[in-house]
Amino acid sequence: MLLELKDVSKRLGKFHIKNISMDLPDGYILGLIGPNGSGKTSLIHLILGLYKPNSGDILIDGKSYADEEIAIRNMIGTVLLDEMFDDGVSLLSNGIRYGRYYENFSQDTFEAYLERFNLDKKRKYNKLSKGEKLKFQFAFSLSYNPKLLILDEPTGNFDPEFRKEFFQVLKEFIADGTRSVIVSTHLTEDLDKMADYILYIENGSTIFSGDIEKLRDSYRLVTGENYKINLIDKERIIHKEMGNYGTRALVTHRPRYTYDKEVTVAIPTLEEVMYFVTKREKGGRSK
Amino acid sequence: MKIVIQPQGTLAIYEQIVNQLKNAIVTGELVSGEALPSIRALAGDLNVSVITTKRAYEDLEKEGLIRSVPGKGFYVCEYNTDYLMEKQLVMLEKRLAEVIGDAKQAGLSCEDVKEMVEALYNN
Amino acid sequence: MTSQIIRNYFDGFRWSNFKGKVVNAAYMIVYFSCILPVVAGFFEKLEYAIVYFAIAIPVLHIVNSGCVHNMRMPKLMYMVPLSQDMKREYIVKSAVFRIVFCTFVGAVCALPIYLMGLCNILTYILIVYNVLTLALLFCGMNERYGIEDDGKWTEIKSTTVRGVVQGVNVFVTIVSSFLMACMLCQDVNLMTKEVPILFAIPAVLIQLPLTIKYMTYWKVAVDRAMNYETSYDK
Structure with a gap:
């Protein structure tokens, strides 16, 4: 297991991260999803060892921060939204400055990734656009051959072209089955095709944690006339949306359950799951 | 061997893979003892998650159509084509029955359905 | 590491780092109002201008430095593989560099x-002693107070004592500066014996x-700075 979260809780002021558990084996992509403010970044800070959990354990490749911090840090690559590198300094120098702390840093690899991402190594860090700064961070993280890549909301600032490239790189990264990726995002479109595991949190609590096929088994998107949809057990309907031409509802699915013939049943995308669950949460709170 | 994934389908992607591999076995496109592409390679080619192809292979393995050789990969099992064919037929019958039920509800006669089937079959 | 510390020091003077520094801004206003009498006579004599700048520039530098530097590492340094000893070294060296450099200025x-x-x-x-004291107060272990688990502002044991010490120290600094400014205004030659004494008593x-007492919290501050959590806002 490259990442094990065991019942991790953390109080952050009024906000609480509550009892999160997740196992990510070697060679897979974990999508950390949830609306803005759901605690994704805080959870990433916990996984990065920047925050210490109040209870529960966080293990990276079986190691804990308390015992083997340096070993862990050598195998984690990060892309965060913060602009953390030195302004007024070239990309190459920036890479060398911080790369020298890493056991496996390779300048050749670093330069190769800069080239691949169309970044001029002589450019100054502060002259880069937001998206380019993320690309640079990504190139830097790959330069020391980490085992676990942790990416916080990376795709929002990428142009569509690089976005494709980015996911290609992630696929290559996990291709040999020894390395894994954690990517947090509220844009789930790309994850539908890529993610193997999903950790879906809202308000600091787990909505779903497990492999994406299990998620797809757990929900169905049902469309049809309202009275037909009402035939489904009430507690199974997560949220229902009535439109002029029919009703759409997200329901929890049971294997081999047969739906009414006149409703259309589809496997929801991550986006659809998130949309309906968020609606329910909001509805629940206002009551 | 060709596998086509329809993203908007009501069938889960792993089910689509399972069905198409089954068909390939029934039609003899995949013969017993033949090696299947690795889970990761297939996921890459089809542009789907690794876990999805993994699940498809696991399902096929459960049905006894393929077997995994640790450290090597997946291979097509020795199987009884007739038995498989039978199974496929049962499934087809079930799906046809559903369609005919729908056709009856729409007020179509047997002749109408036959015509429709013929037209589609020759298409 | 030393070169990186020096670099980070000068990199810190960025406009984005100055936002929301109310306490520092307030101090600046009070302090420079105290020296204002000197400014009144600014253009009359070259000496006034020299004395003014000799005292104002270091203070300006210290207060600005205090705005942009805290007792902590840059975020990235918490994520690179560093041993506890290296972290401690980085933090202590940075703080010492700030104090020494400010005093040097x-x-x-x-x-x-x-x-x-x-x-x-x-x-x-x-005068140099005064600058050193200010440097200790404003940019030595100027740490940040994060929100602790229970949602209240952090109260490490020493916070109250430190607050008092800092407050008194700042007050003394202002008073002594004010005294000096008044002297100059009345055209008292700084060579006279009274001035050093007037300085020396409060100082x-x-x-x-108080400054010594304040410095006893050095270790606590360094320990806190070694954790990202206790050094950055959540």
Whole structure:
């Protein structure tokens, strides 16, 4: 297991991260999803060892921060939204400055990734656009051959072209089955095709944690006339949306359950799951 | 061997893979003892998650159509084509029955359905 | 590592780092109002201008430095593989560099006053001592207070004591600066014996023990700075 979260809780002021558990084996992509403010970044800070959990354990490749911090840090690559590198300094120098702390840093690899991402190594860090700064961070993280890549909301600032490239790189990264990726995002479109595991949190609590096929088994998107949809057990309907031409509802699915013939049943995308669950949460709170 | 994934389908992607591999076995496109592409390679080619192809292979393995050789990969099992064919037929019958039920509800006669089937079959 | 510390020091002076520094801004206003009498006579004599700058520039530098530097590492440094010893070294070295550099600026700026014979050596030393104290207060272990688990503002054991010490120290600094400004305004020659004494009484008698007391929290501050959590806002 490259990442094990065991019942991790953390109080952050009024906000609480509550009892999160997740196992990510070697060679897979974990999508950390949830609306803005759901605690994704805080959870990433916990996984990065920047925050210490109040209870529960966080293990990276079986190691804990308390015992083997340096070993862990050598195998984690990060892309965060913060602009953390030195302004007024070239990309190459920036890479060398911080790369020298890493056991496996390779300048050749670093330069190769800069080239691949169309970044001029002589450019100054502060002259880069937001998206380019993320690309640079990504190139830097790959330069020391980490085992676990942790990416916080990376795709929002990428142009569509690089976005494709980015996911290609992630696929290559996990291709040999020894390395894994954690990517947090509220844009789930790309994850539908890529993610193997999903950790879906809202308000600091787990909505779903497990492999994406299990998620797809757990929900169905049902469309049809309202009275037909009402035939489904009430507690199974997560949220229902009535439109002029029919009703759409997200329901929890049971294997081999047969739906009414006149409703259309589809496997929801991550986006659809998130949309309906968020609606329910909001509805629940206002009551 | 060709596998086509329809993203908007009501069938889960792993089910689509399972069905198409089954068909390939029934039609003899995949013969017993033949090696299947690795889970990761297939996921890459089809542009789907690794876990999805993994699940498809696991399902096929459960049905006894393929077997995994640790450290090597997946291979097509020795199987009884007739038995498989039978199974496929049962499934087809079930799906046809559903369609005919729908056709009856729409007020179509047997002749109408036959015509429709013929037209589609020759298409 | 040393070169990186020096680099980070100068990189820190960025406009984005100055936002929302109310306490520092307030101090600046109070302080410079105290020196204002000097400004009144600014254009009358060259000496006034020199004395003014000799004292104002180091203070400006210290307060600005205090705005942009905290006792913590840049975020990236919490994520690179560093041993506990290396982290400690980085934090302590950065803090020492800030104090030494600020005092150095103070000493250099005040040098013309002494060289031009505007003050005696004792006054010069006291001016530098004053700068050192300010440097300790504003940019030595100027740590941040994060929100702790229970949602209240952090109260490490020493916070209250430190608050008092800092407050008194700042007050003394202002008073002594004010005294000096008044002297200058009345055209009292800085060479006279009264000035060093006027300086020395508040400075040494009140400031010194308090500053020493303040410095006893150094270790606590360093320990806190070694954790990202206790060094950055959540």
